[in-house]
Amino acid sequence: MTATMPAPADLVPGAPPPATVLQDVWRGIGSENPVVVQMLGMCPTMAVTNLVANGIAMGLATTFVMVGSGLIVSLFRRRIANEVRITSYILIIATFVTLADMILAATFPVISKALGPFMPLIVANCLLLGRAEAFAAKVGVTRAVADGFGMGMGFTLSLTALSALRELLGRGTLLGVPVLSARYEPWVFMVLPPGGFFALGLLLLSVAWVAGRRKRKAHAR
Amino acid sequence: MTAKGHQHGASASPANPPRQVASWRLLVTLAIAGAASGALVVSVYRITLPAIQRYAGQQVEQAVREVLKAPARWDTLYLVRGALAARPPEGVDPRELPKAYVGRDAAGRRTGVAITAQEPGFQEELSLMIGFDPGSGTLTGIEVLEQKETPGLGDKIETDTAFRSQFPGRIVPLRRVKARSGADRSEVQTITGATISSRAVIRIVNNAVARWRPLLAAFDQAAAR
Numbered sequence: 458m459t460a461t462m463p464a465p466a467d468l469v470p471g472a473p474p475p476a477t478v479l480q481d482v483w484r485g486i487g488s489e490n491p492v493v494v495q496m497l498g499m500c501p502t503m504a505v506t507n508l509v510a511n512g513i514a515m516g517l518a519t520t521f522v523m524v525g526s527g528l529i530v531s532l533f534r535r536r537i538a539n540e541v542r543i544t545s546y547i548l549i550i551a552t553f554v555t556l557a558d559m560i561l562a563a564t565f566p567v568i569s570k571a572l573g574p575f576m577p578l579i580v581a582n583c584l585l586l587g588r589a590e591a592f593a594a595k596v597g598v599t600r601a602v603a604d605g606f607g608m609g610m611g612f613t614l615s616l617t618a619l620s621a622l623r624e625l626l627g628r629g630t631l632l633g634v635p636v637l638s639a640r641y642e643p644w645v646f647m648v649l650p651p652g653g654f655f656a657l658g659l660l661l662l663s664v665a666w667v668a669g670r671r672k673r674k675a676h677a678r
Numbered sequence: 679m680t681a682k683g684h685q686h687g688a689s690a691s692p693a694n695p696p697r698q699v700a701s702w703r704l705l706v707t708l709a710i711a712g713a714a715s716g717a718l719v720v721s722v723y724r725i726t727l728p729a730i731q732r733y734a735g736q737q738v739e740q741a742v743r744e745v746l747k748a749p750a751r752w753d754t755l756y757l758v759r760g761a762l763a764a765r766p767p768e769g770v771d772p773r774e775l776p777k778a779y780v781g782r783d784a785a786g787r788r789t790g791v792a793i794t795a796q797e798p799g800f801q802e803e804l805s806l807m808i809g810f811d812p813g814s815g816t817l818t819g820i821e822v823l824e825q826k827e828t829p830g831l832g833d834k835i836e837t838d839t840a841f842r843s844q845f846p847g848r849i850v851p852l853r854r855v856k857a858r859s860g861a862d863r864s865e866v867q868t869i870t871g872a873t874i875s876s877r878a879v880i881r882i883v884n885n886a887v888a889r890w891r892p893l894l895a896a897f898d899q900a901a902a903r
Contacts (some may be wrong), residue, residue: 459780507829515891536698538707552715556722574824610707627830645830645871 472595474563478603485607492615492657493664497584502616503653505575509632513613514568515575518557520609522579523588525553525560527605530593542601546589547580554579615660621658623647682705717899737823742779742792745809745819747846749781749789755897762897778890781809790818791894795886801877802826804835806882812894815850825875832875841869841876850887852880 477486491497498519505511529549530537537545544551558576562599569576579585588608593601624630629637646652742752755762757776766772779792792809804825809818822836835841844858844866854877855865868876 486790536707538704540706541704544708548708549713552718557721559719559722559726559730563729563733566730570824587874643830648830649828 467662471591473592473600476600478599481600481603482607482610485604485609485611486614487611489608490611490615491584491608492612495587497587498582498612499657501575501576501582502573502619502657503650506616506620506650506653506656507623507627508571509620509624510568511571512616514561514565514615514641515572515579516519516609516616518572518576519579519582519612520606521557522550522553522585523605523609523612524602525605526550526585526589527593527601528548529600530589530667531598531601532594534594542594543586545579546586546594550585550589551580572597580601584612588656619653619660622659623652627652679685700715735826738794741807741821741823742781744808744821746779746790747794747809747818750784752779752781752792754779758891760893762893778894791890793886793890794823795821795882795883797878798803799825799829799835800832800874804875804882806879806886808883808886810850810887812891815887815891817845817848817850817883817887820845820879822879827872827875834872835871835875835879838869838872841867845883847892851884852882 474583485491489495492502501515501519505515526546530546531585533545554577557579558569561572561576588604592604596604619633624632625636626644627649628643629635629641644652647656712838716831727728743749745750753764755764755778756766757763757778758767758770762778766775777794781789781792783789790809790811794805794807796803796805798804802825804827805823807821808822809820810816813819820842822842825833827833827835847863848865848866851864852866853862853864854868856868858865858867866876866880868880
C-alpha cells in the first residue's frame with residue numbers, strides 16, 4: 458500500500474476486530490456490559506435507580522442517544538477532521554440528548570419530571586463518548602448502530618436490575634405495584650443514595666461470582 | 679501557527695501518514711455540525727412545546743379543582759405591581775404573573791381561592807397549590823405541585839395522604855405539633871422522619887395566605903366601590 462493512499466475503513470488503526478452484527482449487539486449486553494463490566498456511567502446508575510420506571514426510562518433514553526450518535530458519528534467518520542473530533546462527538550451526543558429530553562417531556566411528563574436534571578446529564582455519560590471514539594468512529598454504520606444498541610440495552614438491563622432490587626426492598630413495590638405484603642416495613646435506606654452503592658455492590662458481587670464459577674468450570678475441563 | 683494541529687493516536691501509524699488539515703476546514707466542519715444540530719433542536723422544540731405546555735396547564739387545572747373541592751367554574755386574577763387585576767396588562771405574558779384562581783359555585787358565589795407558592799424545602803424549591811377561604815382564613819386543601827425532597831422520607835408530604843388530608847378545615851396561621859390534641863383547628867401534625875419537609879409545607883402555607891389575604895381583600899373592596 459502506498460503512503461499517499463488513505464487507509465480503507467476496515468484497516469483504520471485501532472479498529473475493532475471484525476464481528477457479526479449479533480456479536481456487536483451481544484458485546485454490550487454481556488461480555489462488555491457498560492455497568493457491571495466497564496463500570497461506565499455510574500452517575501445516572503446511582504442517581505435514578507430508586508424506581509424501576511426511572512431506571513428503564515434512563516436506560517432507554519441512553520439507548521436512543523447511543524444509537525443516534527453512533528449512526529451519525531459513523532456516517533461522518535471520514536468527514537470529521539481528527540483535530541475537532543471530540544468537539545464534534547460531544548455536539549452530536551448533546552443534540553440527541555436534547556431531543557430525547559424534549560420528546561420524553563412531551564410524551565411521558567411524569568417520568569421526565571422524576572429524571573429531572575439527570576436527563577441533560579446523559580451528555581456527560583462517558584459511555585457515549587467512549588463508544589463514539591473507540592468504536593463508532595472506526596467502523597461502518599451497521600456495526601456502529603449495532604454496538605450502540607447493544608451497549609444501550611446492556612445499560613438498560615443493568616439499571617432495571619438495580620432499580621428492581623432497590624424499589625422492591627425500599628418500597629415493597631415493583632413499577633409502583635405493591636408486591637410485598639403490607640406487613641413488610643420498607644427498607645428506606647435502599648431508595649436513598651447509599652442504597653444505590655449497596656445494591657450496585659450486590660450486583661457486581663453476583664456477576665463476579667457467576668463469571669468466576671464459569672472460569673473455574675472451563676479450567677477444570 | 680494553529681494550523682499545524684497535533685496529530686493523535688490513529689495517525690501515528692505508517693499506514694496513515696500525518697496530514698495537515700487547514701484551519702478553515704475545521705471551522706467549516708464545526709459550523710455545519712452546529713447549524714445542523716441547532717436546526718434539529720429548534721424543530722423538535724417547536725413540535726414538542728404544545729404538548730409540554732398542555733401538560734403544565736393540565737397540572738395546574740387539576741390542582742385547582744382538587745384544592746377548591748371541584749368548583750363549578752373559576753376566574754383568574756393576576757398580580758400586577760402589588761395589586762390584583764381581572765385581566766393581565768397589555769404586552770405582559772400572563773404565564774409569568776402570579777395568579778389567584780377564584781372558585782365559584784353554580785350560583786356564582788365565591789367558594790374559595792387557590793394560589794401557588796414556592797419556597798425552599800429540605801433541599802430544593804417546594805411548590806404548592808393552596809386553596810383557602812380569604813374571609814375566614816380556613817384552608818380548603820393543598821396540593822404539592824413540585825418537590826425534590828428526599829425519596830422515601832421527605833417526599834411523604836406528597837405521598838402521605840394522612841398528612842395532606844389534615845389541611846382542609848384548618849385555620850391559618852397553622853401551628854405544627856408532634857401529636858394533635860384534636861380540639862385546636864390550627865394544629866397540623868408533622869410527619870415522623872420528614873419533620874423539615876412538613877415544617878416547610880406549614881411555613882409556605884402560612885406565608886402565602888398571609889401575603890394573599892390582604893391583596894384579595896383590597897381587590898374585593900375596589901370591586902365593591
